[in-house]
Amino acid sequence: MALNANIGIVHYHCGVMVDSQPGLRERARRAIQKEITEAAQQLFVDRGYEATTIDDIAEAAGLSRRSVFRYFSSKEDIIVGKFAFIGETIVAILRDRPLDEAVWRSLRLGLDVLVPYVDDPDKQDMAESMQRIVFASPALLASYLEKLERIQIACDHVLRDRAAARGAPVAPADPRPRAVVGAAFSCLLAAQHSWLADSGRQAFAACLDAAMTALAPVEPQPDS
Amino acid sequence: MALNANIGIVHYHCGVMVDSQPGLRERARRAIQKEITEAAQQLFVDRGYEATTIDDIAEAAGLSRRSVFRYFSSKEDIIVGKFAFIGETIVAILRDRPLDEAVWRSLRLGLDVLVPYVDDPDKQDMAESMQRIVFASPALLASYLEKLERIQIACDHVLRDRAAARGAPVAPADPRPRAVVGAAFSCLLAAQHSWLADSGRQAFAACLDAAMTALAPVEPQPDS
């Protein structure tokens, strides 16, 4: 069990549960999740996504099939689960932007949290492989797009809250905030395709900028 | 077997296989597909999507589980399969628009093929139910978004071909056509959300227009 050796049972004297915010238990959980993810990614790269079973992943990660499902709610979640967290980050950034900033710029800054996942030279190879796998597998792609959709819905809410805070509330049936958010996320998808199209030779951030400058809300704010 | 009675075995004298373009066999196939779809939709509305099994659908449609999979490649496909056809229609429309037309307008006209599916007063109730079910079920939503993604990729190709035909080819790694197409489809999603938000009281086409006028490519054509 390389796992148990690795969790890092630091067990301080017993006392006051000395651990930084996440809690010791939570840190162990994340460490195992990370191991599963890495084992799975390797298998997906080697054999492909559909050709890899959960049993394969469980064996490679050194735990039982049943336990894999305790760490990830589904096979897709192993790859795409992190987007729940990324989504929360984007939403938080969006919420904290100054109220008078142009929406399009706020969205660009929100999407910036994705850049380090891709443009980091260390992870670039793996990032490219995984993106290719996601776009190649219908099930993974579907799951990925669904996650993005959920993030977009959350961003839409934030934009409406911000419009209201600005004193210019938007009707619930007004499609414009949702359309603007969707357009920004389409730029993300477009940037991913571009980035893959020439194998990460140009920076992902540059692709994103190229896409987002080609498009813009007709009005700086979705009211007027 | 209400089915067999209904397929409409018109079996003309034997002679020349008198049938309009699709071929008799193909028409029978479509009729059965339609029956399965309708039976399934009813069940989904009654019990919800995940609570309905393929066996339920097979029984309601009067055929075997195995045969259902001969007509639809998956459970989601029963609802979302028609988008393969719709996508082809959109692509065809896009391809046939005049080369000097503004891209945004061409896309708006392409998306117009969806309007009759929704704004038809006869089908409106069912259309609303089904859209709610799609957005409520993660699996269906994921599948729907994946279908839209495939259509967008096809539209992206058309736009690039048209740019080339116009004498202003776009680099394969240029994200702009993809971004513009994605923005248009985001308007579609936004319009669906709006339309559902006040229960189809306003026309779907109006929602689509509201979304698409709030957004536009920075340049009329994605070159220059």
Add this chain to the structure above:
DNA sequence: CCAGAGTTGGCACTGAATGCCAACATCGGC
């Protein structure tokens, strides 16, 4: 009436996902 082509339904199997439970480890107090 018969031969061939296509359709059907049943059967067996894989793989994902979930519920359940007994075995085990860990952490608290004593």
Add this chain to the structure above:
DNA sequence: GCCGATGTTGGCATTCAGTGCCAACTCTGG
């Protein structure tokens, strides 16, 4: 250091989606 409470694990059984296979049936054409 012992012991009960709590949480984690692995195994088992089950459901459901999806696929391959094959024998039985149906319809068409000769």
